Amino acid sequence: MRIRPVGAHALLLDCDDPDQVEAWRAELTRRRAAGELTAVEIVPAARTVLLDGVPDPDRAAALVAHWTPPPAGPATPATGTRPADGTTPAEVEVPVTYDGVDLPVVAGHWGVDVPEVVARLTGTPFRVAFCGFAPGFAYLTGLPPQWAVPRLATPRPRVPAGSVALAGPYAGIYPGASPGGWLLVGRTALTLFDVAADPPARLAPGTPVRLAATT
Structure with a gap:
């Protein structure tokens, strides 16, 4: 460092x-x-x-x-709403309908079928690494490096709000409609950014996240 x-x-x-x-x-x-x-x-x-x-x-x-931080552990849920030291927010479970148009593309990159893609995503403990691109857009880490996928060669002019997507080593959720070149795997109705909320962004850095499948 x-x-x-x-x-x-x-x-x-x-x-x-x-x-x-x-x-x-x-x-x-x-x-x-x-x-x-x-x-x-x-x-x-x-x-x-x-x-x-x-x-x-x-x-x-x-x-x-002169400080030496302990190594970052896996993205595990925190108890309560927020620990006393404030370092790790409580886990956020995101209900996802896995019907994205790019699921077959992701399956092809991973060499598995679509149900296995969904199983891998629902079974991965994600964590918000950082936020950027758009207000409330969280970059989620947790996927193994070998599961990284390329972005689209040409971005879509409009990706619907709530779209769950993959690009490179990250997963992400579009908080609002915007152009985007990530591979779409699903959608959620969860509000990720609200200017009237405190804080406005639902997913802050360090937050553990589960992309749970809706039933």
């Missing part, structure tokens, strides 16, 4: 892989809750963690350099 200054009041942690990103996200969140770190925002991405709104970046960098 490498620490770099970003502007006057931010630090960027360059991580080796998504597991290290999650380990640092949880550790920094815990340290902030304990009063050991002052930062307005802790923002994970694919390979980085941004600490924004840091009053004294030099002091914060020195502190972070």
Whole structure:
């Protein structure tokens, strides 16, 4: 992990892989809750963690350099609504109707039939790695690297809200209608982003997620 200054009041942690990103996200969140770190925002991405709104970046960098987070474990449910240290939100179960038009394409990439694709997705403990692309769009990790799938060569001009999709090593759910090039495997009626809610995004970084099949 490498620490770099970003502007006057931010630090960027360059991580080796998504597991290290999650380990640092949880550790920094815990340290902030304990009063050991002052930062307005802790923002994970694919390979980085941004600490924004840091009053004294030099002091914060020195502190972070001496911390060693425990390795990120598998995405398991947290008890209650939110643990006392705030590092891991409770699991969110997303009811999914698996009728996506690209299920046969995913099955072809994986060398299995469509029912096995559904079984793998419902049996995978996912976790929100980071959010981006659109408000409330969460990138879910948990799929083995060999199950990565390519995006569409030409994105669709409109993907319906609630579409559950795969791209690369990630699963994701479109919170609103938008263009998109991910492979569609299903849909959910769960609201993922609501500006009137607190917080607006249903899925925050670190949240364990289950893509459960509707009956």
